[in-house]
Structure formats: C-alpha cells, structure tokens
Amino acid sequence: xxxxxxxxxxxxxxxxxxxxxxxxxxxxxxxxxxxxxxxxxxxxxxxxxxxxxxxxxxxxxxxxxxxxxxxxxxxxxxxxxxxxxxxxxxxxxxxxxxxxxxxxxxxxxxxxxxxxxxxxxxxxxxxxxxxxxxxxxxxxxxxxxxxxxxxxxxxxxxxxxxxxxxxxxxxxxxxxxxxxxxxxxxxxxxxxxxxxxxxxxxxxxxxxxxxxxxxxxxxxx
Amino acid sequence: xxxxxxxxxxxxxxxxxxxxxxxxxxxxxxxxxxxxxxxxxxxxxxxxxxxxxxxxxxxxxxxxxxxxxxxxxxxxxxxxxxxxxxxxxxxxxxxxxxxxxxxxxxxxxxxxxxxxxxxxxxxxxxxxxxxxxxxxxxxxxxxxxxxxxxxxxxxxxxxxxxxxxxxxxxxxxxxxxxxxxxxxxxxxxxxxxxxxxxxxxxxxxxxxxxxxxxxxxxxxxxxxxxxxxxxxxxxxxxxxxx
Amino acid sequence: xxxxxxxxxxxxxxxxxxxxxxxxxxxxxxxxxxxxxxxxxxxxxxxxxxxxxxxxxxxxxxxxxxxxxxxxxxxxxxxxxxxxxxxxxxxxxxxxxxxxxxxxxxxxxxxxxxxxxxxxxxxxxxxxxxxxxxxxxxxxxxxxxxxxxxxxxxxxxxxxxxxxxxxxxxxxxxxxxxxxxxxxxxxxxxxxxxxxxxxxxxxxxxxxxxxx
Numbered sequence: 001x002x003x004x005x006x007x008x009x010x011x012x013x014x015x016x017x018x019x020x021x022x023x024x025x026x027x028x029x030x031x032x033x034x035x036x037x038x039x040x041x042x043x044x045x046x047x048x049x050x051x052x053x054x055x056x057x058x059x060x061x062x063x064x065x066x067x068x069x070x071x072x073x074x075x076x077x078x079x080x081x082x083x084x085x086x087x088x089x090x091x092x093x094x095x096x097x098x099x100x101x102x103x104x105x106x107x108x109x110x111x112x113x114x115x116x117x118x119x120x121x122x123x124x125x126x127x128x129x130x131x132x133x134x135x136x137x138x139x140x141x142x143x144x145x146x147x148x149x150x151x152x153x154x155x156x157x158x159x160x161x162x163x164x165x166x167x168x169x170x171x172x173x174x175x176x177x178x179x180x181x182x183x184x185x186x187x188x189x190x191x192x193x194x195x196x197x198x199x200x201x202x203x204x205x206x207x208x209x210x211x212x213x214x215x216x217x218x219x220x221x
Numbered sequence: 222x223x224x225x226x227x228x229x230x231x232x233x234x235x236x237x238x239x240x241x242x243x244x245x246x247x248x249x250x251x252x253x254x255x256x257x258x259x260x261x262x263x264x265x266x267x268x269x270x271x272x273x274x275x276x277x278x279x280x281x282x283x284x285x286x287x288x289x290x291x292x293x294x295x296x297x298x299x300x301x302x303x304x305x306x307x308x309x310x311x312x313x314x315x316x317x318x319x320x321x322x323x324x325x326x327x328x329x330x331x332x333x334x335x336x337x338x339x340x341x342x343x344x345x346x347x348x349x350x351x352x353x354x355x356x357x358x359x360x361x362x363x364x365x366x367x368x369x370x371x372x373x374x375x376x377x378x379x380x381x382x383x384x385x386x387x388x389x390x391x392x393x394x395x396x397x398x399x400x401x402x403x404x405x406x407x408x409x410x411x412x413x414x415x416x417x418x419x420x421x422x423x424x425x426x427x428x429x430x431x432x433x434x435x436x437x438x439x440x441x442x443x444x445x446x447x448x449x450x451x452x453x454x455x456x457x458x459x460x461x462x463x
Numbered sequence: 464x465x466x467x468x469x470x471x472x473x474x475x476x477x478x479x480x481x482x483x484x485x486x487x488x489x490x491x492x493x494x495x496x497x498x499x500x501x502x503x504x505x506x507x508x509x510x511x512x513x514x515x516x517x518x519x520x521x522x523x524x525x526x527x528x529x530x531x532x533x534x535x536x537x538x539x540x541x542x543x544x545x546x547x548x549x550x551x552x553x554x555x556x557x558x559x560x561x562x563x564x565x566x567x568x569x570x571x572x573x574x575x576x577x578x579x580x581x582x583x584x585x586x587x588x589x590x591x592x593x594x595x596x597x598x599x600x601x602x603x604x605x606x607x608x609x610x611x612x613x614x615x616x617x618x619x620x621x622x623x624x625x626x627x628x629x630x631x632x633x634x635x636x637x638x639x640x641x642x643x644x645x646x647x648x649x650x651x652x653x654x655x656x657x658x659x660x661x662x663x664x665x666x667x668x669x670x671x672x673x674x675x
Contacts, residue, residue, distance in 0.1 A: 006577045010570075017565050078559030081530055086578055087550040147385055151378050155368040164364050165382060168357040169389055172396040179400060196399070200392065211385050214302075218377040220530050371492055458493050 003088055004096055011100025014073075015066065022108035029062040029109055033116040048121035052130065052181040055117035059134055060170050062109055063141040067166070068159035070101055070149040071212075075219060084220065094212035095205070098146040106138025122185070129184050133177040133197060140173040140201040143208035150212040153219035172200050232308055232448060239441040246438035250431050257427030264420045273337045278424055280330035282432035287327050287355055290320030290436060291390065294362070298383035301376060308444070310376040311451070313383060314366065315443035319436060321359035327352055347398040354393050358386045479552040479623045480506040481541030482527070482655055488535030489522050496522055497673050498535065502657075504669075506623070509646065509656035511664040514673030520659035521557070523673065524626045527657065528555045540624075551580060553624040560613040564602035568593060568612050571601060572619060581620025590645065591615040606633040614642065625649060627658040 015021060036054045037047055074080040083093050113134035114127035122130070148166035155161050180193030257278060267274035294316040300309035331349060332342045343349065362382055369375035417425070482504040489496045496519030504510055512520050525531040527538055529549040540548035562571050569584075572593075576584045588594050591611040596604065604612065610633045617625065625646075631639050646656055646666045658664055 003578055003580075006574050010566075010574050013566070013570075014563060073563075074561070076559065077561050077563070078557050079561030079563070081525075081528070081555060081557065081559075082561050082575065083578070084530065085528060085549055085553065085555060087580070088578075147382075151365060151382055152368075154371070154374060155365065155378075156370070157368055161364060161368055164357075165361045168354050168361060168393070169385070171354050172389070172392050175396045175400045196396070200396075203392075207385075207388065211381055214381050215378060218374055218381070221374070221532050373492075455493060 003086070004092070007083075007088075007093065007096045008100055008103075011097050012103050015070075015101050015104030021066070022105050025062050025065050025105045026108050026112045028065055029058055029112050029116060032058040032061060033120060037120065044121050051117050051120035051122035052126060052185055053178055054120055055113055055122070055130065056133070056137075056174065056178050056181060058116065059109055059113050059137065060141060060174055063106060063138055063145060064163050064166065066101070066105055067142075067145040067149050068152065068162040070097060070146055071153055071216060071219075072149070075153045075216075080216060080220060084216075090213040090216060091209040094146065094150070094216065095209040098142045098205075098208065098212075101146070102139055102142040106142055107135070110134035110138055126181065126185060129181060129190065129194075133180060133194065136194075136197050136201045137173050137177045140197070140204045141170060143201075143204035144169045144173075147208055147211045147215065150215035150219070153215065173197055173204075176200060230304075230306055230308060235308060236445065236448065239445050243438050243441035243445065246434045246441065250434035250438055252431075253427050253434060254431035257424045257431055260420075260424035260427065264424060267421075271337075273334060274421070276330055276334040277421070278428045280327060280334055281425060282429045283323050283327035283330060284352060285429060286432050286436055287320060287324035287352060289433070290316055290323055291355060291358070291386070293440070294320060294383050295387035298380035298387075302380040302384065307451070308448070310380070311444050311447040312440070313380060314376070315440055315447050317359055317362050317366075317379075319439055319443065321356065321363065323432075323436070324352060324356040324359060328356060347400060350400075351394045351397040354397070355390065358390070362386070479540050479543045479548050480653065480655075481539075482624060482657065483539045483541070484523075484527070484536070485539070486536035487523070487526065487533050487538065489519055489526060489531065490534040491519075491522065495534075500536070500671070500673065502671050504655050504657065506653045506655060507650050508668045509650055509658065509664065509666045511667035511670040512657060512659040512673065513661070513670060518673040520673055521628055524555065524557070524628055524657065524659055527624075527626055528553060548624075552622055553626060554579070554617045554620075554622045555626045555628075556613050556617060556630060557628045560609055562601045562609060562612060565600060567598055567600050568604065569597040572597070572612065572616055575616040576619035579616075579620030579622065583621075584619050587615040587618035590618055591641075607635060607638060610634060611638065614645070618645070623654050625654065625656045625658070627656065629660060630658055631660065631662060631664075 033055065036050075036058075040046060040050065071080065074083065084090055086093075110131055114130040117130050118124060118127060145162070145166045148162040148169070151165055152159075152161040176193050176197035178193075180190045180197060183193060184190035261275055261278040264275070266272055294313050297309050297313035297316060300306055301313055328349075331352070335344060335349075336342050362379055365382055366375045366379045369378060482502070484500060484502040487500045488498040496517075500523065502510060512523065514520050522531050526533055529545065539545065540552065543552060561575075568588075572584050572588060576582055576587070585594075588597055591614055593608070593611055593615055596608060596612075601609065601612070610630075614630070630642060634642060643665045650656065650666060650668075656666070658667075664670075
C-alpha cells in the first residue's frame, strides 16, 4: 500500500510538472475557449447555444495535451523497466499513473470548465453539473487516453499518433456528457446521460489498465 | 467455424488453400455481382425513392462489410495476441485497409444517396456517424502499425488496439444512436421478416453475397502477399548474413 | 560499508541463490542476436558479460529481468518462481537510469527505495557519498553523480541479483575502485552479479562472451 501511495505521489508530482502541467492544459483550454467566439461571432444567443458543447469539446482536446508524455518519459529514461520489477502488477501501476494524470490535469480542467462555459454564455445553474461532468469525463479521457499513450510507445510521431488513436475512443464520453449538459440546459431529464457518462468512466477505469499494461509490456520487450 | 483457424494456422496449408480459394471467391463475386446489378438496375422504381433506390444495392452491402471486416480484424487480432501466430497477424494486417476501403465506400455512397433523399450530403445522424467513427478506428489501426519500425511490436500493439476497438464499437454505436437517430431503421432484418418486396430483396442479397465473396477473395490475396513479403524479407536478412 | 550489515542480513532470508541461463536465444527484428547461451551463477559469484556492440549483452540482461522474451531456452532462479524473483529478487541498472531531472535526489532515492521494498536510504546515500547532494535536483548532478545515485537506489533495497549494464563507464578511477568494493561486499553477503562490461570487472569470478 505504501508503494502505491508513493507511486501516486510521484506520478502526481511528475504530471504536475510534465510539460508545464496543469498550467499548460488550462492555458490551452482557455485559448480554445477564446478562439471559439472569435471564429463563430460575438452574438450572445449564438454563443450561448453552443457554450456547453464547446466547453466540453475543448475539455476533451485539452486532456489530450500531456497524455503523450504519460508513459513516454518513463519509457525513454528506463523508469518503466524499474516500475515493472516490483510485486505491484503492471496493471495497477498503469492505473495509478492515470489516476495521477487525472489529479494533476483532469481536476484543474474540471475547475476551469464551468468558468469557460459561463464565459461563453452558459447559464450559471449549469456550473455544478459541468464541474461534475468534467471530473467524470476527465477520468474517462485519462484512462482511455492512457491506452493510446501506451500503444504509441516506441512509434515515430508518438504525440500525434496518440491523438489519432484516442479521439475515436472519446466519442462515447463526449456524447454522454454533452447530452447530459444539453438536456439540463433545456430543462429535460439529464440523469440518464450523466449515468451513462459515469458508466463509461467506470468501464474505462476497469479496462484501460489491462490494455495499457499489455501495450507497455509489448513496448518494453 | 472453430476448425477454420486451426486448419489454416499451418502456413503451407493456408497457402495451398488460398491458392485456389482466392480466385474462386473472386469468380463468385463477379458472377453474383453481375446478376445482382442486372436485377437491381432492372427492378422497378421505388414509389418513394425513385431511381435513387438503386444506390442501396451498392451502399447497404458496403456498410455491412465495414462491420464484418472489423469483426474479422478483431478475431484475427485476438488469435495473433493469444497464440502469437504470425499468420493471424498477417490476416489482421491485411483486413484493415480492406475494411477501411469498404467503410469509405459506404460513407461515399451514403452521401450520394443522402443528397437526393434528405437534401443534404451529410447528416449527423446516428448510423452515419458511427460508420464515420468506425472509419476513424481503421485509420488509427493503420496509422499505429505504419509508425512502428519493429514489426513484432507493431503486430501486438495493433492487436491490442483492434481489441480495444471491438469492445468500444458497440458502445460507440449505442452512444451515437442514443445521441440522435433520424436514419431509417434497418429494413432487411426488421421484425416479422424483411420489410421489402422481393424485387429489391433478391438483388440486395445477391449483392451482399457478392461483396462478401469479393472481400474473401481480396483478403486471401492480401494475406498471401503479406506472407510472401515476410518470406522475402527473411530471405534478404539471411542473405545479408546476419 | 554502512549498508552492508543490513544487506547481508536481509539476503539470508532471500531464497534466490541461483541463476541459471540455459541454452537461450534472442532474436531482434528478425536478426538472431545469440543462440545457445548458457550460464550458471551461484550465490557469491559475479559474471562479466562481454561481447562487441550489438552482440546482445543488454538484451540478455533484460531477458533475465523478464523484460525481453526469449526465442529459445530458459532462465531459472533456482527454487524461486521467476515472477517472484523478478518482482523482489533482482535489481537492474541500465544505461537509462530512470531518474527524473526535475526531482531532487532525495525524492528519487526515497521513491525508488520504497518501490523496491527497502528503506535504507540514508545508509545507501552515505555509502555512495551522496548525502550532501541529496537536496539537489537530479538535473544538477554530473553523469558520474547520477550513476552513483542509481547505484544508491540499488543499495537502498537489498536484492540478491544485480544486473548491471556497463556499471563502470561514467565513473572515475576512484569510484570504479569504490564500486568494486561495494560489489565485493554484495558478493560476500551472498549476492550475485551479472554485469555487461567492456573493461575488465575486478570482482568477476567468471566470464561469458557473447558472439554470433
């Protein structure tokens, strides 16, 4: 147990510093949220209609940012070798790594998400749900994204490849989260979409580490 | 069907089998396709869709194949991952571009059909979108394999991705359906038998079989090509004296 | 010296006292690296693994660590299950040291010590004269100091089998001697060493040359 805590601490610390950490992710997120009204036009009605959706998509993109370094650094500098030489199963190690990624970038982004959405014109009532969806969605993004990051180890063009692998897998969480937010904004039942998002996040957390560990073993061999 | 992988796992037996099976499937595909197209183009106009209903004979089988090819990719990947079988990997590698091509065909013909039917080239409806995501999954698989230098690692990474895709496909499909559906329901497998007159059903089934045979033939040819390529590379390595 | 009593005490209840590499072959990218390689190593023995660049020294070390799959033969650890041996019985120090440049030496040593199931951090740092450097970030360390930190990490958690990939290369003459002493202490305590080297390894009791 102390091993796992130590690893979580290390991963969170590294993710916090990795490529600028949450600052870069949140900065990127703010940048995308700023570009959108510039491209779409400043009319409040038009912006308000897309506010939650835009904030949600920007979140999916921002969570891609530091993902490609999740395993790559440890792979290149040999730390991944040493992490496997332990009684801790590699699946659990991968789980902790993604958890650290989520704590260091997913959580700050979840705080930024309601701000961005409201800045784009979403109603203030939406803020708690956006935050909750961003937290859960971030979990799904981190664990599904981790699969892409582990699979592109040892590949040329790692970073871009991770995005190409991961974006199709982001479809269900983007749909479920966006659906819940849209329903809530229109006064429709939103719990269904939220529950589906939670279910998908749970599946990602359960299955992701298995695929990541298999991909890491393959890359190391 | 369980005998098939066991029987074909021997490369010599596979090469002997595919040597005649590939052209045979090709001939069947051309014959069925010719009859199917003839019947399809001589069928009466649909009272709602007019002439454009004929696009169905090209579009629907392509859409079926797009899913079928991914299932083949998934099974081959599973076998290659579990049994570390080189031939299963060659089969997975050969299936992906074919599946991508059929998916692309389904998307293009769908757009061509959508234009007269819905008045737009593309609608963000459930089925169209999930086929588009399927296409992206094929692209991801091909891109992943292409960007790895070590073939053994590329094979295993590709297989893992294909299986992740297999698990995700139903979820993606369901999520997109949930998201939006204005596509007409499946009329081939509707409850209480096909909801389609025989003049359309017969050519459609013929075309489905023709596409299936064409896929079988092309798949076998591509696997054979892959086997030959690997043998040539191994021979080149041997001749280089390493 | 300081870490040594603890090390040998811990080694007594380690069951891994034997490494046997039988008839192994490894193939990389379709190319055969080596074939029919055999080695038996008992407690207290050190083997110098030699061979030209590309002969597969690193691959063999990684295969013993279970990171690379064998294309023939087998690797055993006496009565110990290979999975257990790899989880708790061996250390690998490769070219890439796995140290993160933005973290302090103390953080890295503490984490890896804990990860490998040990905690003799102060003694390990002392043995490699790192105590005054512990609060520096790893990126401020020289190549030799980094290597010493990697070696201290190994001492912090006593494990019977050391797999070392060119352990002497970034070290100066004084530290080469010092490392040899540490290795000798490890062997005297019942440990085993398999080291890939280009220069002679003073503590080696046997040697294995890889050639195709």
